[in-house]
Amino acid sequence: MNERIEIRLGGSGGQGLILAGIILAEAAILDGKNAVQSQSYGPEARGGASRSEVIISNTSIDYPKVSKPDVFLALTEEAMNKYKNDLKENGLLIIDASMEKPKDSYKILSVPILKTAQEKIGKVIVANIVALGTLIQVTEVVSKESIEKAVLDRVPQGTEELNKMALYKGFELGKSK
Amino acid sequence: MLSRKIMLMQGNEACVEGALAAGMRFFAGYPITPSTEIAEIAAERLPKVGGKFIQMEDELASMGAVVGASLAGLKAMTATSGPGFSLKQENIGFACLTEVPCVVVNVQRGGPSTGLPTLPAQGDVMQTRWGTHGDHPIIVISPSSVREVYDMTIRAFNLSEKYRVPCILLMDEVVAHMRERVELPDKSSIDIINRKKVASTLSDYKPYMDYDSDGIPPMANFGDGIPFHVTGLIHDISGFPSTNPKVTEDLINRLMNKINNNIGDIIEYEKLYMEDAETVIVTFGCTARSVLSAIRVLRQEGLKIGMLRLKTIWPFAHIAIKELMQSSVNTLIVAEMNYGQLLETVKASAEGAFRIYGLNKYNGELITPQEVIDKVREVAEYA
Amino acid sequence: MRKELEKYFRKDKLPHIWCPGCGHGIITGAVIRAIDNLKLEQNKICIVSGIGCSSRAPGYLNFNTLHTTHGRALAFATGIKMANPELKIIVLTGDGDCSAIGGNHFIHAARRNIDITTVVFNNSIYGMTSGQYSPMTPKGAFATTAPYGNIDRNFDLCKLAQAAGATYVARGTVYHVPQLIKLMEKALKHKGFSLIDVVDICPTYFGRRNKMGSPVVMMEKIREMSITARTAAKLPPEELSEKIVIGEFYEEQAPEYTEEYAKVMKKAQGGKLNE
Numbered sequence: 001m002n003e004r005i006e007i008r009l010g011g012s013g014g015q016g017l018i019l020a021g022i023i024l025a026e027a028a029i030l031d032g033k034n035a036v037q038s039q040s041y042g043p044e045a046r047g048g049a050s051r052s053e054v055i056i057s058n059t060s061i062d063y064p065k066v067s068k069p070d071v072f073l074a075l076t077e078e079a080m081n082k083y084k085n086d087l088k089e090n091g092l093l094i095i096d097a098s099m100e101k102p103k104d105s106y107k108i109l110s111v112p113i114l115k116t117a118q119e120k121i122g123k124v125i126v127a128n129i130v131a132l133g134t135l136i137q138v139t140e141v142v143s144k145e146s147i148e149k150a151v152l153d154r155v156p157q158g159t160e161e162l163n164k165m166a167l168y169k170g171f172e173l174g175k176s177k
Numbered sequence: 178m179l180s181r182k183i184m185l186m187q188g189n190e191a192c193v194e195g196a197l198a199a200g201m202r203f204f205a206g207y208p209i210t211p212s213t214e215i216a217e218i219a220a221e222r223l224p225k226v227g228g229k230f231i232q233m234e235d236e237l238a239s240m241g242a243v244v245g246a247s248l249a250g251l252k253a254m255t256a257t258s259g260p261g262f263s264l265k266q267e268n269i270g271f272a273c274l275t276e277v278p279c280v281v282v283n284v285q286r287g288g289p290s291t292g293l294p295t296l297p298a299q300g301d302v303m304q305t306r307w308g309t310h311g312d313h314p315i316i317v318i319s320p321s322s323v324r325e326v327y328d329m330t331i332r333a334f335n336l337s338e339k340y341r342v343p344c345i346l347l348m349d350e351v352v353a354h355m356r357e358r359v360e361l362p363d364k365s366s367i368d369i370i371n372r373k374k375v376a377s378t379l380s381d382y383k384p385y386m387d388y389d390s391d392g393i394p395p396m397a398n399f400g401d402g403i404p405f406h407v408t409g410l411i412h413d414i415s416g417f418p419s420t421n422p423k424v425t426e427d428l429i430n431r432l433m434n435k436i437n438n439n440i441g442d443i444i445e446y447e448k449l450y451m452e453d454a455e456t457v458i459v460t461f462g463c464t465a466r467s468v469l470s471a472i473r474v475l476r477q478e479g480l481k482i483g484m485l486r487l488k489t490i491w492p493f494a495h496i497a498i499k500e501l502m503q504s505s506v507n508t509l510i511v512a513e514m515n516y517g518q519l520l521e522t523v524k525a526s527a528e529g530a531f532r533i534y535g536l537n538k539y540n541g542e543l544i545t546p547q548e549v550i551d552k553v554r555e556v557a558e559y560a
Numbered sequence: 561m562r563k564e565l566e567k568y569f570r571k572d573k574l575p576h577i578w579c580p581g582c583g584h585g586i587i588t589g590a591v592i593r594a595i596d597n598l599k600l601e602q603n604k605i606c607i608v609s610g611i612g613c614s615s616r617a618p619g620y621l622n623f624n625t626l627h628t629t630h631g632r633a634l635a636f637a638t639g640i641k642m643a644n645p646e647l648k649i650i651v652l653t654g655d656g657d658c659s660a661i662g663g664n665h666f667i668h669a670a671r672r673n674i675d676i677t678t679v680v681f682n683n684s685i686y687g688m689t690s691g692q693y694s695p696m697t698p699k700g701a702f703a704t705t706a707p708y709g710n711i712d713r714n715f716d717l718c719k720l721a722q723a724a725g726a727t728y729v730a731r732g733t734v735y736h737v738p739q740l741i742k743l744m745e746k747a748l749k750h751k752g753f754s755l756i757d758v759v760d761i762c763p764t765y766f767g768r769r770n771k772m773g774s775p776v777v778m779m780e781k782i783r784e785m786s787i788t789a790r791t792a793a794k795l796p797p798e799e800l801s802e803k804i805v806i807g808e809f810y811e812e813q814a815p816e817y818t819e820e821y822a823k824v825m826k827k828a829q830g831g832k833l834n835e
Contacts, residue, residue, distance in 0.1 A: 025357075026185045038355040063546050064351060098441075205639060221828075224828035225825075229643065231821075234665060237632060238665050239635075241639065242639030245639025245640040247639075339689060399647065404602070404624050406570075407627065408626075409629055410627065541615035
């Protein structure tokens with residue numbers, strides 16, 4: 001793995017991507033690495049384009065913002081179009097299968113994240129955790145043990161099994177690609 | 178949760194944790210981005226430790242309530258941003274003159290006016306020094322990381338209690354909202370300073386008498402059994418109003434000197450990569466992180482670049498600039514997310530000793546490491 | 561002054577700065593007599609004021625006293641009361657201090673029903689800055705900033721307080737002193753936010769500019785205009801326009817703010833807050 005890996009999660013406000021970023025950063029810390037998570041958002045509490053960014057590194061993280069993401073996972077077209085332009089050359093763009101693939105040269109992975117959350121688990125609200133599972137299966141930025149622990153520590157009591165299922169479905173989606 | 182010691186923590190959260198470790202038992206605030214999390218977390222945490230939280234009707238009231246609670250003996254804090262900090266100035270001045278310890282957190286956002294509520298800036302440097310009217314003492318410290326937010330919040334309480342002066346924790350949106358890996362110190366390793374109390378044997382207490390000849394009068398609390406008067410008017414040692422020129426001058430001198438005579442204790446700064454540095458970047462807060470990234474790159478290229486990071490913003494670290502005069506340094510770049518507020522102070526302090534340039538950004542975005550690198554190269558061409 | 565009242569004053573700070581004929585001394589005296597009658601513990605009283613002539617009163621009184629910024633007395637007082645609920649908090653304020661620059665703090669302190677007694681020295685004018693109109697200056701009256709007559713409509717502070725949530729509301733005057741002392745005793749005994757709006761006189765600025773005559777004449781005018789709340793209740797509104805309605809307007813037992821916060825602390829410490 002590179003010394004510093006930059007990950008961006010983009011979607012619509014309320015999709016839980018800020019929480020997903022926090023969980024990812026916590027998993028990295030459980031792996032014994034350094035992590036910084038930050039976010040930017042518009043005035044809307046729900047809707048609009050929001051993004052959550054995570055930097056994972058084996059050494060200290062000075063500049064705390066993502067400048068050229070290695071990976072960008074987008075759940076809405078609005079977020080994808082707004083935040084994809086500075087993706088690193090050879091970077092990976094993961095998008096939901098419901099979205100139209102952009103005509104860009106980088107690696108694009110189209111995965112039915114929202115559909116899986118809605119139909120296989122029955123709760124679109126866990127799409128953020130499905131997304132995390134897919135991202136981790138594909139990129140291996142953190143260990144599966146750590147992400148599972150981090151997810152279970154952060155999600156509301158009583159929803160652990162649901163979120164665990166979402167995470168595993170995410171892994172599966174990643175494997176199929 | 179991750180293990181208790183090592184965790185992912187947000188800057189605003191670290192501020193509350195530090196405040197609680199320092200002994201904060203009162204918080205009054207008003208919602209404002211990007212400082213609101215501090216109030217939210219304080220609302221949850223304070224009553225658990227027997228402390229009090231109140232959301233006041235406005236920023237002026239929350240500053241007033243903080244001063245009132247401190248006079249009644251509790252360590253008190255408020256937090257705000259942008260326009261809220263402007264509104265608090267009146268009662269910050271009251272606390273300066275009446276020497277009531279309190280901590281004011283200012284999470285800077287883009288200004289002026291409503292400005293850029295969710296975006297970072299460092300444009301309140303001068304306001305933290307001279308935001309309230311009249312000559313007054315103040316201490317301002319500024320953290321660059323989440324762990325430092327924790328440490329500096331404790332330090333803000335300690336300085337405030339020790340010198341009986343409001344201490345402003347000057348944060349920025351980046352440090353406040355980012356989450357990073359922190360390892361918190363063991364509580365037993367933290368030094369806590371409490372305000373000097375009035376000796377119980379003392380009769381005829383004069384609340385502003387310099388009993389110990391250190392410029393810092395001991396403090397009684399309302400309700401302790403020693404009735405005393407506090408006024409925002411210029412007052413004599415008994416605490417009562419006076420317009421006597423000598424009394425006025427003595428009071429202002431004591432207020433300023435209690436800070437100026439202790440700069441060795443109050444001023445902190447960090448120097449990195451300085452041993453052979455010819456160009457030094459002077460910076461603070463979140464910008465220091467970009468500067469450090471850039472310096473690591475430039476050093477690999479063999480450029481002799483160092484960093485002076487101000488941890489105490491006010492009183493200004495003239496001593497650090499004077500130290501640079503005794504070294505190989507010939508060029509300073511002052512990097513800050515404003516139009517050049519610290520730059521002017523550095524220029525005045527340097528008295529022409531260096532070539533000095535500003536790296537300024539005020540568009541709501543951080544100064545990037547690349548911009549620092551570009552500036553260093555540009556400046557090298559002028560030489 | 562009665563000998564037994566001397567302990568309540570900082571005698572070395574007297575004489576006070578108020579003008580001859582000013583009613584502020586009468587109100588201050590009434591506050592002290594109410595405290596004495598109730599035998600309240602001197603060290604457990606904290607008197608807080610803002611800015612203005614009336615706000616100089618705490619300086620003369622031998623208690624924990626705090627002279628704050630303009631309009632902010634109730635904000636500071638709220639902090640003190642929260643920090644130490646054992647203290648009895650009395651706010652002494654003027655009509656401008658309380659209802660203009662401090663208006664927001666006033667309605668919110670009333671809304672919270674925090675245990676603070678607020679006494680308004682209501683002389684319908686800004687005295688310290690020499691006679692500008694306040695939100696309590698009657699329509700048509702003259703002031704230095706209303707040289708053609710005041711066009712602002714004035715507040716009824718008692719109605720405002722009651723609407724905002726105050727749980728004891730009364731009005732007295734500097735003419736009806738025994739009644740004023742009784743009202744203050746009730747306010748001080750009341751748990752929650754209490755307001756005493758005291759109709760006061762400013763002969764120097766309000767009286768002279770409005771050609772009201774000597775302080776004695778101004779006092780007599782108060783007597784003539786005053787009717788009790790009970791009598792007023794029977795009169796049609798149009799007959800009340802020139803009257804000063806005095807007495808108790810409202811009294812209610814309601815949860816007090818610092819007691820409610822004590823419950824929050826208990827709940828939080830029981831670990832129930834997050835569930």
